[in-house]
Amino acid sequence: MTAHSDLTAETTHPVGLSIRGGTKVYPGTVALKDVDFDLRMGAVNVLVGENGAGKSTMMKIISGVEQLTSGEVRMDGEVVHLSSTDDAERHGIGIVFQELNLFPNLSVADNIFMAHEKTRGRIDIDSAAQHAETRALMQRLEHDIAPDTLVGDLKVGQQQIVEIAKSLARNARILILDEPTSALSSTEVEILFRVIDELKAEGVGIVYISHRLEELIRVGDYITVLRDGVITGAQSMEGVDIPWIVRNMIGDSSKDFAKEIEHPFGAEALRVENIRLPDSSGGFVVDGVSLSLREGEILGIYGLMGAGRTELLECIMGRHQHAAGEVHVSGRKMRKPSVSDRISHGLALIPEDRKHDGLVQILSIRENMTLSSLGAITRGGIDMDLGAERTRVADFVKRMVIKIASPEHQVSALSGGNQQKVVISKALMTGPRVLLMDEPSRGIDIGAKAEVFRVMRQLAADGLGIVFVTSDLEEVMSLSDRIIVMAEGRITGEFSHETATETALVTASAPRGAEGKEK
Incomplete structure (x- = not known):
């Protein structure tokens, strides 16, 4: 930055927290090496780097989960010792972890106010007040999730919304968002960005971690890049583009998406006929889905959250005893819905929530x-x-x-x-003969993503049939030999690698009656 922009940043976005000389050593590895980091208030401070670069370690230090081996943390110019998450909360620091920290057997309201319960005269919990504020938070996040819903009954994307609401309820002055959009639909991402704009206007300092580079450029005001525990780039977002980010993340040797390995397809590896999975309201989560997969083929399933994609894979894997329909592996009909039986016959599942x-x-x-x-x-x-x-x-x-x-x-x-x-x-x-992969690149950086996709292509070239679910248009179009689109539990489109376009996939993924609305 220029001297003028430095002065403007100090005035508009003063440093609320900084790390100086930060080093963190774990047994067998140095996670952070002499890091200097500034977190500016009223702004989005983007943090990016490959998996293992030190991002999560730095955030754990700021949020009091971990402590520096050497160096210091300062807030408003004063050295602070954040020895626990309670310490960090007392200093106004909140964090939404990538790996959600919720109690599945408790309600949404109970999770949001856990350890911060609203009470009447410090004697009993004021459930009515907690429910009212939960409804207000859900309204702010534009989600119709009832306060008394069990978190374990929510989808992963909805649970992520609850995790975000939990931090908003704390009124944190510094908020860390670690991969906040990894399980969100495009509509939910837009809602989150509007909330972020509100928080910035209120002077909240936000740290935003994501592997979606276009997202970082759109939402960020300042960027810090980590590689192998060292900061390789730090500046305002002015003039920053994807090549700049990639260059600082992984050096000059860019890692591209997986390149297709040409190979012929073999015999039918998987056939699914009229799979139906009822929901609690009398409808169907998966509603009459049929598909086939050949040896060596990669079949992508694209759709929005709630389309029934995850449940379809679970039905194929035998997780739902009350599902109807037939599953055939290499021409053999599966007799019973049992996960161990399906594994023994050549099916394997990579779940969404690792x-x-x-x-x-x-x-x-x-x-x-x-x-x-x-x-x-x-x-x-x-x-x-x-x-x-x-x-x-x-x-x-x-x-x-x-x-x-x-x-x-x-x-x-x-x-x-x-x-x-x-x-x-x-x-x-x-x-396995068939590999089912549910959002295989969720929370994976550009380098790790390329490695996983190269492995998938090589496995397909070796004759393995692969079905993978993704919400990423670029992924599904780059990697798939064939693409199926789902909406509201049904297949709403099927495309070859040659005929698929982003417009066609997004149009097919729209729920009935939602065409023309903002996605």
Whole structure:
């Protein structure tokens, strides 16, 4: 920035929090190296970097989850010691984590006011007041979610809205948003951006982390880029474009999307006929869906949140006992809706929510990777062959380019992108004929995304059939051999790689009666 723009920034957007000489060391790795960071108030401070670059570590330090090994944190020029999340909250700092921290067995209102309950005379909880404020927050976020709805009954995108509402209820003066749009539809993203504009006008300092680069350019006022724990670029967003961000993220050697590997398709790998899954209101979440997939083919399923895409994959995988319809794998009809049975017949699922459905957070990376294929590393079905297990894990760590210090470390210590690669490795270890992938690039940066997509293309070239769900137009058009669009539980469009256009996909994804409305 020029001297003039520096002065303008100090006047318009004063520094509310800064890190000086920040270093954070974990066993086997240095997550942050002598970092200097300024968070400006009344502005969106964009933070970007590949998975493992140090973004989440820096945010955990600001929010009191972790403490610096060396260096200091300052607020309004004064050194502060944020030794806990309570400490950070007392200083007006709130955070919406990428991995949601909600109680699924409690209501929306209870989650929003957890540990901050509204009381009558400090004796009992004022449920009416909590419900009223919850309704106001949902109205502000333009969502019709009842305060007494159990969080466990909400979709991931709706849970993300609740997490955002929880931070808004704290009236934080500094708000950290870690991948806030990863599970949101385009309409919900627009709502979030309007709320961000309101918060900026109120003087709130926002840290915004996302792997969606176009989003960063649109919403950001200032940008900081991290690579391997070091800040490689920091300035106002003036003049910043995607090539600038990518260059600072990964250096001069840009990592492109996966390139198609030409190969012929084989026999039918999967056939689904008239899948129907009823909902609690008498309708259907999945309503008469039929599709087929050939060996070596990548079939993309595009649609908005609530279209029934996730539920379709769950039905194929045998998760819903009351689902109707037929599933055939390599010509063989599946007799019963059982996940273990479907795995044994060659189906594998990469779930949308890797934290809760894909990983056991207290187990090691090694244990998570082999969890679905223990039969392949046992002798006589009794004793585990630990040597064979270590060899298999080492092979997949190399194959998937997973950044780890040791496979014995807890999987929870990994960045989001590396956790996703562990989930994918776990599925591949079962030797599937068909791989079902629900939002496989959710929370993954541009480099990790390219690595995952190259693996998908190579697997397809080796004869694996792949069905993947995504809300990303660029992804579905770049990677798919064929695209199906879903809306309101039904297939509303089917396109070849050659005939698919963004306009056609968005039009087909619109719920009935919603054509012409803002998406």
